[in-house]
Structures are given as C-alpha cells and as structure tokens.
Amino acid sequence: MATISATGAALVWFRRDLRLADNPALHAAIQSDRPLVLVFIDQRDHDLGASPGPAxxxxxxxxxxxxxxxxDARGGQLTLLRGDPASLVPELARKHHIAEAFWNRSGEPAIDHRDHAIAARLQEDNILTQIVAGTTLIDPTALLTGAGTPYKVFGAxxxxxxxxxxxxxxxPAPQHLRLATDLPAGDQLADWQLRPAKPDWAAGFHAEWKPGEAGAADRLEHFLDHGLNGYAKGRDRPDQPGTSKLSPHLGFxxxxxxxxxxxxxxxxxxxxDIQASERFLAEIGWRExxxxxxxxxxxxxxxxxxxxxxxxxxxxxxxxxxxxTRGQTGIPLVDAGMRQLWETGWMHNRVRMVCASFLVKHLRCDWREGMAWFERTLVDADRAVNAASWQWVAGSGADAAPxxxxxxxxxxxxxFDSDGDYVRQWVPELAGLPPRWIHAPWQMPEAARQQSGFTPGESYPLPVRELARGRDEALAAYRSLKDTPDIA
Structure with missing residues (x-):
C-alpha cells in the first residue's frame, strides 16, 4: 500500500456543524498543518441531507x-456543492490533491453508515480519514445499563x-485559515433557492431569527442573562419569553x-439558580x-x-x-401553536406537546404524519429529536408518556396561558374574549357571547373533535392493545 502523501490538502466537510468554534473536525484539520479545502454539500434527500424541509x-x-x-474573514473560502456526497467527496479528493479528510460524526445511523462507506473509498486511495465526535456530548456506545443493554428510560x-x-x-475558533491553492469550483448560495420568493411564506421568520454562529452566541448570552434563573417555571409559559430558543442553533x-x-x-x-440550571441542562440531556x-x-x-x-x-x-395544519381546529391553544409555527417556524415546547397530543390522541392521526409536518415547517427540525419526541407523546416511544x-x-x-395572551397573539379572532372563555369559546353562555360580540362557528370554527369524545375513543383504542405483547 502506498503511504499517505506528505504534501496535499486537508478536506473539511461541513454538515450540520456550521460553526468555527468548538468544531473538532476543523480543529483536527488545522492541526494537520495542511492547507484547507472547506466544503459544504447540499444533498436534496429528506433522510440524508442537512435539511429535512422548507423551513x-x-x-x-x-x-x-x-x-x-x-x-472569508479568516482568509478562507467555503465551497458550496450540490449532489450525492458518496460520489462527490471521493471525486473531490482525487481531483484536488486531498491527503486527509475530516468531518464530524452526524449521530444519525443512516448518515453515519453512508459516511463510513465514503471513508472506506477514500482510504482505498490512501487518503487518511478522520471522523470525529462533535454532535453530542455522549458516546452512545459507551453508555449502557449494567446488563449491557441500551437505556430506554430518560431519567436513568x-x-x-x-x-x-x-x-x-x-x-477556540481559529484566527486564520490557510487555504489550498487548488480549490473546486462551487455554486452560488442564491442559486440554490433555499428561501422562498413569491410568495414569501417565511416573511415572519426574519424578525424572529438570526441564523449563524454569531446569532447562536447572542441567543445563548441573552438567555443566560435573562432567562436561566427563571427557567424551571418560565419554560412552561408560552405567554412569556421563558425558553432559550437555542434549538435551531443547536440543530444546525x-x-x-x-x-x-x-x-x-x-x-x-x-x-x-441550581434547580433552573439543572432543568435546562436536562433539556440538553433530552437531545442527547x-x-x-x-x-x-x-x-x-x-x-x-x-x-x-x-x-x-x-x-x-x-x-x-x-x-x-392550518390552525383551524377550533381549539384555541392548539390553533395558536400551529399558527405560531407557520408564522415563525417555531413553536413553544409546552404547546408542541399539546398540539401533538391533540393530533395523535383526540384525532388519532398517526404520529408519523405529525412528525412529517413538523419537519416541513420547523426551522429547528431535527430528525432524532423529532422522532423521539413524537413517539413520546404518542405513547409508543421509549420512556413515553402513557x-x-x-x-x-x-x-x-x-x-399556562391563564390570561389568554398567547392565544390572543396568534388567534386574533378571539382577542376580545375574556380570560374565562378564551380557551373554550364554544362553552360561552349567551350573555357573554352578546357582550363580546362573538358567535362560535362564525369568525372562529367550532372544535373539529369534541374533546371528551376524542379522549374516550382514544382510551378505548388504547385498551384494545393491552393484550398485545410489548416487545420493544
């Protein structure tokens, strides 16, 4: 076998690790003391690409x-390519004198399986490949029960x-990036048309979010300064800014x-505050x-x-x-959440659980339908977290809610929205209702209807599913499973 070239460049393949600080793959490539070829490959594949949906x-x-x-500010250049990495990465390596290749492990089995196959092809060409841990805190192979089996309960x-x-x-983020002289020709980001134009259904995203590493740092500092100490209670209040909103920054x-x-x-x-800090870190733990x-x-x-x-x-x-999906179920908290999702690409965590529960339990729609919609509409769509969370709500998952x-x-x-401020923000048809009725407007007595000028079923729909009936039928469907073996 031929030896690894003493000359040649180091390829750094960015994926959902779009940062310079604390990027182990980039750090290892710089430590190799080779000039760098920095690439991002956009694969239009729901299960293998960096993005699962339009939001x-x-x-x-x-x-x-x-x-x-x-x-660019550090003297480098990011090359954007579109296609299948299984063919693009080996082709890049051959054409551009790559001696070593570096990337961070994704943590998703399908992607990691593909990546190991890519690494094997590179090694056949005597290109040293390093796939390093950079997505999670925990090595999933090293944390097992005393019986040597995976944990299935989050608490344990x-x-x-x-x-x-x-x-x-x-x-630390590098201060300077030494670029290779032989760089691949890349695409222009605008040509990928990742953002909608006509119509711009994402117009509401711009005021809400600042994507990028700088935006992530700002969001974290703001939360630590203003949200951390009140997190234990504030995280459950959709009418208050009590969450970190770090999820899309972590996701990418x-x-x-x-x-x-x-x-x-x-x-x-x-x-x-210790309790609040531990509660927040447990949310990082749920991602893990x-x-x-x-x-x-x-x-x-x-x-x-x-x-x-x-x-x-x-x-x-x-x-x-x-x-x-349209936020027209006639259930105010559910509709507020679904409209917040459509308008901003994000939904408060407490409301996510309520919306998901309504879909899979009151409407008894398959959790996979809800998961797919969230992956179309969430800016923080994360395939692992989304699947685990939907199965948790459905009752079919690990450590699931019964x-x-x-x-x-x-x-x-x-x-959690006692004055109705969250509902009023996202369901303006109900803005004139008093707190007593804003979460169940169909129950308003006639006098209250006349006073507020509200007629259920006109400007705002009646519930698509009567809550007590949906609950009873869901429980009946659940009871039918009791004699089925649990083989998870």
Whole structure:
C-alpha cells in the first residue's frame, strides 16, 4: 500500500456543524498543518441531507451565509456543492490533491453508515480519514445499563450520564485559515433557492431569527442573562419569553452542546439558580437521549418503538389533519401553536406537546404524519429529536408518556396561558374574549357571547373533535392493545 502523501490538502466537510468554534473536525484539520479545502454539500434527500424541509432550508441559507462570511474573514473560502456526497467527496479528493479528510460524526445511523462507506473509498486511495465526535456530548456506545443493554428510560439515562460527563474545554475558533491553492469550483448560495420568493411564506421568520454562529452566541448570552434563573417555571409559559430558543442553533451546529454545557457551568459557579440550571441542562440531556435512541434503535423514525402500537387503530382523518395544519381546529391553544409555527417556524415546547397530543390522541392521526409536518415547517427540525419526541407523546416511544395521559388543551391553556395572551397573539379572532372563555369559546353562555360580540362557528370554527369524545375513543383504542405483547 502506498503511504499517505506528505504534501496535499486537508478536506473539511461541513454538515450540520456550521460553526468555527468548538468544531473538532476543523480543529483536527488545522492541526494537520495542511492547507484547507472547506466544503459544504447540499444533498436534496429528506433522510440524508442537512435539511429535512422548507423551513429548515430557510435557516440553512442563513447559516451558510454566516459561516461563509466568518470563513472569508479568516482568509478562507467555503465551497458550496450540490449532489450525492458518496460520489462527490471521493471525486473531490482525487481531483484536488486531498491527503486527509475530516468531518464530524452526524449521530444519525443512516448518515453515519453512508459516511463510513465514503471513508472506506477514500482510504482505498490512501487518503487518511478522520471522523470525529462533535454532535453530542455522549458516546452512545459507551453508555449502557449494567446488563449491557441500551437505556430506554430518560431519567436513568441522564442520571448515569451526569455521573460520567466530563466534557473537555470547548475548542477556540481559529484566527486564520490557510487555504489550498487548488480549490473546486462551487455554486452560488442564491442559486440554490433555499428561501422562498413569491410568495414569501417565511416573511415572519426574519424578525424572529438570526441564523449563524454569531446569532447562536447572542441567543445563548441573552438567555443566560435573562432567562436561566427563571427557567424551571418560565419554560412552561408560552405567554412569556421563558425558553432559550437555542434549538435551531443547536440543530444546525452553530453552537455545540459542549459550549452550552460549559456556559451554564460558568453561570452556576457565579450563583445561578441550581434547580433552573439543572432543568435546562436536562433539556440538553433530552437531545442527547434522542440521538442515543436513534443510534441503538435505528427504526425510531419509521416504526413504533413499542411494537404493540403496530396494532393501534389510527384514524384516517384527512379533514381533521388539514384543520390541524392550518390552525383551524377550533381549539384555541392548539390553533395558536400551529399558527405560531407557520408564522415563525417555531413553536413553544409546552404547546408542541399539546398540539401533538391533540393530533395523535383526540384525532388519532398517526404520529408519523405529525412528525412529517413538523419537519416541513420547523426551522429547528431535527430528525432524532423529532422522532423521539413524537413517539413520546404518542405513547409508543421509549420512556413515553402513557397513552392514557392525554393533554386536555383547555386545561393546559388555563394553567399556562391563564390570561389568554398567547392565544390572543396568534388567534386574533378571539382577542376580545375574556380570560374565562378564551380557551373554550364554544362553552360561552349567551350573555357573554352578546357582550363580546362573538358567535362560535362564525369568525372562529367550532372544535373539529369534541374533546371528551376524542379522549374516550382514544382510551378505548388504547385498551384494545393491552393484550398485545410489548416487545420493544
């Protein structure tokens, strides 16, 4: 076998790790002391590409724009290519004198399987390949139960993880990038048309978000300054700015979980609220658990984790599903969430659970339908987290909420949006209703209707599903599974 070339360039393949700081693959390539070829490959594949849907495409455009700008400021250049990496990467390596190739492991089994095949092809051409960990804090192969099996319960998983977690320091962003002289010809980002034009259905995204590594750092600092200490309670209030909104930045790798971890630890050292900080880090833990589950159970996105749900009696409710996607179910908290999603590409976490529960339990639509819609419309669409979360709500997943625990969207609204401010923001048809009735306008007595000038079923629809009936039928469908073996 021929030896690795002493000359030649180092290829750095960016994926959903669109940052310069704490980027292990980029750091290793710089340590090789070779000139760099920096590429991003856009694969138009729902299961293998960087973006699973149009809203995430919007974010991807901004993230790539920011990364290219940051690379250019350090003397480098990001080359944009579109196609299948299985053929493009080996072709690049041969044509542009690549001696070593570096990228971060994705954490998604299908992508990692493809990447190992690419690495094998490169090694056949005597190109040294390093695939390094940069997506999660935890190595899923190293964290198992005492019986040597994967954890299936989040609490036990996270308790064990916390005992072992000792993340090294975050890697600094490079000050200078030494570029190779022989660079591939790339595409112009605008030519990919990742953002809509006519009509611009993402117009509301621009005021809400700042994609890119700088935006991620700003979002984290703002949360640590203004949201962390109140997070334990604030995270459940959609009418208040109590969440970090870091999910799209983490999803596209503009910030690493290790950076977030160390930033929270630094705040704890200076007196941050312990309970709130632990609760926030547990949300980072849930992301870790989702990738852990997908690694060990690679059918997580396509099949019920709990196989007895294969016999569950889902309803083919096309009209109910359509009303849900449009925010026209007649259930105010659900409709507010779905409209927030359409307008901003994001939805508050508490409301996500309520909306998902309504779809899979009251309407009994298959969780995979909801997951697919979220991946079309969320800027933070993450295949691992999305699958684990939808299965959790459906009752079919690991550590799932029991199927018989059904969110009542009226009570959830009364509890977490007590004055109705969140509903008023996103469902303006109900803006004139008093808090007493805003979460169940169909129950308003005649006097209250006349006073508010509101007639249920006219400017705002009646519920597509009567809540008590939907709950009873869901429970009946669940009871039919009790005699089916649980073989998850």
């Amino acid at each position: 995430a495409d919007w974010w991807l455009h901004g993230s790539l724009e920011g990364l290219a700008r940051d690379i 998983f996270w308790r064990t993880a916390l005992q072992r977690l000792a993340p090294g320091p975050a890697l 790798g503009e910030i690493s979980p290790r950076q977030v971890w160390h930033s929270v630890q630094a705040r704890l050292a200076t007196g941050a 658990f989702a990738y852990y589950l997908l690694h060990h159970f690679n059918h997580l996105r396509t099949a019920n984790f709990n196989a007895r749900f294969d016999q569950f009696a889902w309803r083919n409710d096309a009209s109910g599903f359509a009303a849900w 199927y018989f625990r059904i969110f009542n969207p009226v009570r959830q609204g009364e509890r």
